[in-house]
Amino acid sequence: MSVPRYWREEVPRYRLLGKVCAGCGAKFFPARPVCTECGSTEFKDHKLAEVGEVVTWTVVRNPPPGFEKYKPYVVALIELEDGMRLLSQVVDVDPEEVQKGMRVEAVFRRVKEDGKAGIIQYGYKFRPVVE
């Protein structure tokens, strides 16, 4: 991803900030320009829950450029406590131990390193909740 686009989205990435439709209350992450439920274009900020559980996951062993140093890594579909879903890496865990229903919490981490340009991108990842 280009650097300017990543910067523009840095706040939502950093704070897990989505939108709630002012017309019908539907919640979105990432933010959308048009509500898929009612067509409204009016939104308010919606702070996502920071704890959720793994719905489905995979372990990536052939990473794309920029992600090499994290391999093998877990990427998962996570359902947060407020019902919102997002895709994220799950870290601080043995990939073999990840399972459906595992409780995870958001952490702020380094996401990608572009070796050529020397750009480091930050964002959310999730790690198991220690009960």
Next chain:
Amino acid sequence: MSVLSLHRQVSVIGAGMTRFHHRLHQDKQGRELFVEAALEAAESVDNDFAFGDADALYLGYFSSDMFERQGHTAALMADWLGMNPKPAYRVEDACASSGVAVNAGIQAIASGMCDVVIVGGVEKMRTLGTKEVTDTLALAADANYEAGVGFTFPGLYAAIASAHFSKHGSTWEQLQQIAIKNHVNGKKNPKAQYQETIKEIADKLGERKGMIFRDEMEFLNSPLNPVVASPLKLFDCCPISDGAAAVILAADDVAKKYTDTPVRVTGIGQASDTMALHDRDDLTSLRATCFAAGQAYKMAEVEARHVDVACVHDCFTIAEVVATEDLGFFAKGEGGEAASEGRTALDGEIPVNPDGGLKAKGHPVGATGAGMVYEIFNQLRGQAGEHQIADAEIGLVHNVGAAGATVTVQIYRRG
């Protein structure tokens, strides 16, 4: 949903395809591959056909920009075929690029704007290394919220597989039966990238490594079949390929001039869905497939059980399981078991991917949908050779863009 219809009937009068391959076309450009396929398509028309007879070209090419540093490819191909000044359209809908090009061509004829149209697709991928190809394919996912967090294309389908396993109890072992079957079929297809069974590949690789495998499963469970994105291993994934396919469509009233045995288009469907997997309620089904198939079945006035032969989008083994369920061949959750029981084999009740599928035939992204039409055209004319399904009368083509944000379905009938 209202029942859509074609206001003018359309037929396939010719089809051609290069062999799909990872090495064979090293020294050719995409334009040369597409011309090769188009020449074969023209040759396959029973009576004389010249490219100048066509009123338009619809070309699927996913990423000429990244793979060949070449844009504006539709006009380029039209020029190379000697079609000027006929209009040319490039279609980019990821792996469904030429499925969409076929639908667009059919609609152009049905609308009355054209009588004869050339549709097809090409992808020249082997100009880049595997890592760069993977990165280019990831352009078909959401760059911000899928690829941007480290998801790869195999990773998205791996997540679909995990969800399918836990919801329906399907297994990795069932998926292997799909890879094994598609290689058995590919062996019978002279246009396939891999014309070897998995057992033959196991024996060959085993000999090189000093290993002996009793059967396919022992090989597929060995370190020679590494995990790509769990639970998917190397042999769950289709290969990287170069290739092209071209199909010639004509209005029914015009088709008579070219052939006595056209293949009729009886139903088409197309649907879009969310790009990102996090926006889907159920990962075990592609909504766009269900929608597009529903539309096509209604238009064709047939049901899933009437289909004699199908080419479905098996970019990963799990994708064929999901497709055979979403298309209605099997109940939801039963696709894996059905494949294990041989119900989709060449001699099964509904043969799926008799040409070897993306897995063994290869997957030059932009050419795949048109390559499936090439197969069904030959099946319904009884000229598919060693992998012919006896008396096939109704054929279905299912082409998927990335993880299901675009799906096309067409139903064809022997003329």
